[in-house]
Amino acid sequence: xxxxxxxxxxxxxxxxxxxxxxxxxxxxxxxxxxxxxxxxxxxxxxxxxxxxxxxxxxxxxxxxxxxxxxxxxxxxxxxxxxxxxxxxxxxxxxxxxxxxxxxxxxxxxxxxxxxxxxxxxxxxxxxxxxxxxxxxxxxxxxxxxxxxxxxxxxxxxxxxxxxxxxxxxxxxxxxxxxxxxxxxxxxxxxxxxxxxxxxxxxxxxxxxxxxxxxxxxxxxxxxxxxxxxxxxxxxxxxxxxxxxxxxxxxxxxxxxxxxxxxxxxxxxxxxxxxxxxxxxxxxxxxxxxxxxxxxxxxxxxxxxxxxxxx
Amino acid sequence: xxxxxxxxxxxxxxxxxxxxxxxxxxxxxxxxxxxxxxxxxxxxxxxxxxxxxxxxxxxxxxxxxxxxxxxxxxxxxxxxxxxxxxxxxxxxxxxxxxxxxxxxxxxxxxxxxxxxxxxxxxxxxxxxxxxxxxxxxxxxxxxxxxxxxxxxxxxxxxxxxxxxxxxxxxxxxxxxxxxxxxxxxxxxxxxxxxxxxxxxxxxxxxxxxxxxxxxxxxxxxxxxxxxxxxxxxxxxxxxxxxxxxxxxxxxxxxxxxxxxxxxxxxxxxxxxxxxxxxxxxxxxxxxxxxxxxxxxxxxxxxxxxxxxxxxxxxxxxxxx
Numbered sequence: 001x002x003x004x005x006x007x008x009x010x011x012x013x014x015x016x017x018x019x020x021x022x023x024x025x026x027x028x029x030x031x032x033x034x035x036x037x038x039x040x041x042x043x044x045x046x047x048x049x050x051x052x053x054x055x056x057x058x059x060x061x062x063x064x065x066x067x068x069x070x071x072x073x074x075x076x077x078x079x080x081x082x083x084x085x086x087x088x089x090x091x092x093x094x095x096x097x098x099x100x101x102x103x104x105x106x107x108x109x110x111x112x113x114x115x116x117x118x119x120x121x122x123x124x125x126x127x128x129x130x131x132x133x134x135x136x137x138x139x140x141x142x143x144x145x146x147x148x149x150x151x152x153x154x155x156x157x158x159x160x161x162x163x164x165x166x167x168x169x170x171x172x173x174x175x176x177x178x179x180x181x182x183x184x185x186x187x188x189x190x191x192x193x194x195x196x197x198x199x200x201x202x203x204x205x206x207x208x209x210x211x212x213x214x215x216x217x218x219x220x221x222x223x224x225x226x227x228x229x230x231x232x233x234x235x236x237x238x239x240x241x242x243x244x245x246x247x248x249x250x251x252x253x254x255x256x257x258x259x260x261x262x263x264x265x266x267x268x269x270x271x272x273x274x275x276x277x278x279x280x281x282x283x284x285x286x287x288x289x290x291x292x293x294x295x296x297x298x299x300x301x302x303x304x305x306x307x308x309x310x
Numbered sequence: 311x312x313x314x315x316x317x318x319x320x321x322x323x324x325x326x327x328x329x330x331x332x333x334x335x336x337x338x339x340x341x342x343x344x345x346x347x348x349x350x351x352x353x354x355x356x357x358x359x360x361x362x363x364x365x366x367x368x369x370x371x372x373x374x375x376x377x378x379x380x381x382x383x384x385x386x387x388x389x390x391x392x393x394x395x396x397x398x399x400x401x402x403x404x405x406x407x408x409x410x411x412x413x414x415x416x417x418x419x420x421x422x423x424x425x426x427x428x429x430x431x432x433x434x435x436x437x438x439x440x441x442x443x444x445x446x447x448x449x450x451x452x453x454x455x456x457x458x459x460x461x462x463x464x465x466x467x468x469x470x471x472x473x474x475x476x477x478x479x480x481x482x483x484x485x486x487x488x489x490x491x492x493x494x495x496x497x498x499x500x501x502x503x504x505x506x507x508x509x510x511x512x513x514x515x516x517x518x519x520x521x522x523x524x525x526x527x528x529x530x531x532x533x534x535x536x537x538x539x540x541x542x543x544x545x546x547x548x549x550x551x552x553x554x555x556x557x558x559x560x561x562x563x564x565x566x567x568x569x570x571x572x573x574x575x576x577x578x579x580x581x582x583x584x585x586x587x588x589x590x591x592x593x594x595x596x597x598x599x600x601x602x603x604x605x606x607x608x609x610x611x612x613x614x615x616x617x618x619x620x621x622x623x624x625x626x627x628x629x630x
Contacts, residue, residue: 017443021455028459141583143535145542146576149562153573157566240448248450248539252562263543266458274458282447 007293011286018282022275023068026055054079055272077276080265087276090261095280097257101180101246104173106235108181109188109242114231116185117192122219124197132189139186144245148179148252176249183245184238191234195227202226229300236292240285341592348585352409355401365395367552375568385570387561397574400552403464403541404582408533411471416526418472419479420518424510426480427487438484444477453536462545470540471533479525486521490514520597528590531583538579554579 034052056064071078077087120132152175155162163172199205200223208218247259254260258277265273354361371390378385384393426437444452453470460466490496499509540546541555549556554575561571 013439014443014446017439018446021443021447025455025459028456137587138580138584141531141587142580143538143576143583145539146558146572146579149558149565149572149576153565153569240446241450244448244450244454248543251543262454266454267462267544269458271458274455278447278451278455281451285446285448 022278023065025275026271078272080273087272091276091280094258094261098246102243104177105181105242108177109184113185113188114192117189121193121196136186136189139182144180144183151175151179176253180245180249192227196223199223199226229296232296236289239288344588345592348589356405359398363395363398365392367395367399368550378570384574387571393574396552397578400554400557403547403553404537407464407467407537410468412526412529412533414472415475415479418476420483420522422480423483424487426484428506428510441477441480449474457545467537467540471536524594524597527593531586534583
């Protein structure tokens with residue numbers, strides 16, 4: 001328990017940093033942000049002034065940040081100046097769809113990557129291993145947005161098995177999830193394969209075999225269990241990339257989620273939305289890695305000391 | 311290792327059980343070929359795409375949506391433009407953005423990493439905390455953030471890749487510097503009155519070159535993916551200009567009637583990333599057999615929120 005608390009306390013500086021990055025974002029715009037945002041929209045000077053007040057750009061910098069932080073603690077991420085809706089509301093109403101896609105892609109990555117790495121790792125340099133290695137090398141290289149289009153071409157246009165755009169059904173989720181998850185499956189395959197080969201050379205595997213432990217038990221109870229820690233850590237670290245990947249995949253398949261919303265916000269220079277997204281994704285990523293550390297701590301008590309130490 | 315003659319070639323980071331036999335040697339030959347092919351491929355596409363194709367990539371024609379043929383190797387698009395020419399010329403913005411972006415990130419990351427590594431403890435803490443915050447954000451999100459403020463275009467993508475990749479480089483370089491700092495030759499330099507700057511440039515930097523080359527080269531594949539993702543979203547070149555990412559996106563609308571529009575730019579991206587990764591792996595095994603830096607980059611690095619454990623950086627939990 002103290003481990004979890006220590007770990008929680010150590011998150012605070014990073015969380016503050018993330019809010020600072022999101023806050024400073026608007027000041028990275030060269031020139032007057034209000035003018036840049038309204039550039040080309042025939043805004044009157046009054047409207048520019050109004051936006052400046054709305055964005056609190058007329059206040060001193062520290063005051064702006066404290067206001068930003070204060071609002072954040074109340075769950076208020078500001079208002080989108082295009083629709084005048086609450087950014088928090090807009091983001092959270094779209095988040096479930098993105099999270100479903102992220103989780104499905106993660107599931108594909110684990111369901112494909114772990115068994116593939118397991119079998120390849122137990123038979124290094126076999127034909128299966130060579131195929132698995134080639135597939136994972138390719139998996140890392142094929143961009144997911146290209147894979148998505150190839151799969152649509154193959155399974156929707158030519159074979160007619162799956163819907164080409166996301167219609168809200170499970171079938172409609174297959175192509176987005178598989179195309180996004182594939183690259184991460186490839187990373188997991190490489191990782192698990194390497195770990196299994198390492199574990200097979202360890203003393204405890206030798207001793208388990210010497211005790212007459214059946215081979216499947218050696219693999220699943222001993223080798224896999226010890227390989228699972230780096231695998232879980234990697235999944236946690238990849239979470240942010242899968243999440244942003246899911247956002248891009250949504251744009252391709254016309255899913256109404258965070259991605260398409262964020263993409264239009266960027267082209268419209270809708271900074272409050274981008275700021276909100278940075279805060280939400282950043283915090284989400286930190287929380288996921290907290291969960292990962294707690295899981296790893298539960299699986300392997302040794303890491304409880306190492307991760308949150310002093 | 312039987313082949314401990316003059317060569318420094320060793321087995322890769324993915325553990326191979328067999329002895330450094332014919333397979334390893336064959337792989338190193340293959341790696342050398344891949345590296346040569348990559349360099350030639352990148353150079354020709356960047357500097358002289360005209361060598362490969364004479365058709366103007368933005369010239370429209372009457373032959374609309376023609377399938378691949380002898381006249382148009384990769385077919386034509388909805389405006390009758392030659393897809394082969396667009397694919398060859400589309401390499402320019404992608405490679406330029408990725409290579410310059412990685413170069414920028416390497417220079418900035420090395421400078422930041424060395425500065426933090428030799429800095430007094432409080433400054434090191436401030437700098438590395440800032441790096442931790444940036445590492446907590448996905449690379450693509452940082453890139454999108456920057457483009458949201460700086461506007462779209464190839465220059466913005468260079469900047470976006472440069473800044474998004476910097477924290478990962480800085481984190482690794484800082485670790486190496488902290489390890490090197492206690493080395494005798496560095497201590498000796500300080501004893502002889504060498505300043506921090508002089509020590510950094512004359513003594514630390516040369517010892518980091520190998521690692522930096524490996525880091526930089528293995529980041530190129532990832533940078534190509536980032537650059538094409540951004541241009542896929544329409545944040546790259548302006549439209550009549552060819553670009554793999556935007557051409558791939560444009561072809562998607564005609565996917566059911568003209569498969570060649572998206573397929574060839576997509577294949578070009580895949581081949582480029584494959585070549586870059588293969589060369590990166592080869593350089594890594596050639597220069598630094600133990601390095602796992604490449605995978606740390608791929609995973610975006612880790613935001614370590616706890617205070618640093620007093621351990622040599624070598625024994626960090628292996629990330630991938």
